[in-house]
Amino acid sequence: MSNIQNPEDKKLSDFKVLNFDVYGTLIDWESGVVDGLESLLARSSETSNWTRKEKLDAFEEVEAGLQREHPDMIYSDILANTHNRLATKLGIETTPELDQAFGQSIRNWTPFPDTCAALAKLSKYYKLAVLSNVDRETFQYTIKRLESEGGKFSQVVTAQDVGSYKPNERNFLHALREIKKNFGVEKEEVLVTAQSLFHDHAPANKLGLKSSWIARENVFIGRNSPASYTFKFITLGAMADAAEAEFEK
Template structure:
């Protein structure tokens, strides 16, 4: 093993709680505080469907910030939020640039950096990732984005492109993610896989996010012992 690639949203950062916290700063939510989590979940539910539309060429290429703008409009309309200003919409989109890391994320990346190549492998656009990593203190050797390849995970072009850009063999690379659809696609390409169970990613809405049945090469519940855990992976 030479390189560890990491999914970001959910795997290393807590998008749900972070965005809920950010919503509280807007007056439009003052009288609807009980709906904050539902708003965030509804927004996230629009994520994969619109990525699929890009991947199958139903819509042209757009970076994730632009797709978040489209899906935000969908959710605002569906939940009857009216008179939302452009400034407020921009604020909401940029919340995805400032997400809090899980308590074990930063230390794990730092430890892996001492022995291996580390890289993000995210659907987040490059600027989003750079802002997020600065905010969350996540220090990777490399940043890889769907923006580099003009396709979104789980399209195999993303995994292949990242591996090729590091000039590595497929079986030298590991993907760490909290989403089995992502890991399944990486495994089909030939990467080793580590599933981390982020039990609180979706809160009480976990059952509304369906994923493939897939057994990763290694399954863990935290990154606290990552250097010892990866010894269980077959070289």
């Protein structure tokens, strides 16, 4: 399923580089967060019956605040501190060991079912790049999962490399400079590919970048933004199929 939103009637085959968000787009970030918070939230009668959305809203409020306060803090530490601060806010006892375990849990978060095969297919037609709110060490665990079916990333830019977190436009400008240096590709041939309207599509709009919204179902974080997009697909697999159909005409 696709939805062309701009008047230029762009085609997927007009682009040379796909610049991916990872956690939320390729990796099931929300399930990782909810599963990781389960033992904490279960210890309070106030939070034990929270809905999935309530859990994610509480997490996002604390996590986003920490990213603004500490843009140079690595993401695994952001997660550990989010666990600690959320526990304090809710009046639930925690320990440094539990906080750290939540921070390290990102290493085990899994791809969406369609992700790896779609990346393998897309890598036949594009350079695949990453722009992710993560640290370099953590991403080494994730990339092994993502490349397990043959898809290969040619460039990785993390929040740690830039010293700030998306939606800061600095992150996108840094990625564009690296794409120009590494591949000789200008921004007009770069397609931002992401789930979060807030973290990815809104800054892409401001910078004049085209984007593909991977509008995964039953996802909450990053949806509250008036951002526009060039293409829309419900899964990355659907985007990969559409790209293959264009390139193989």
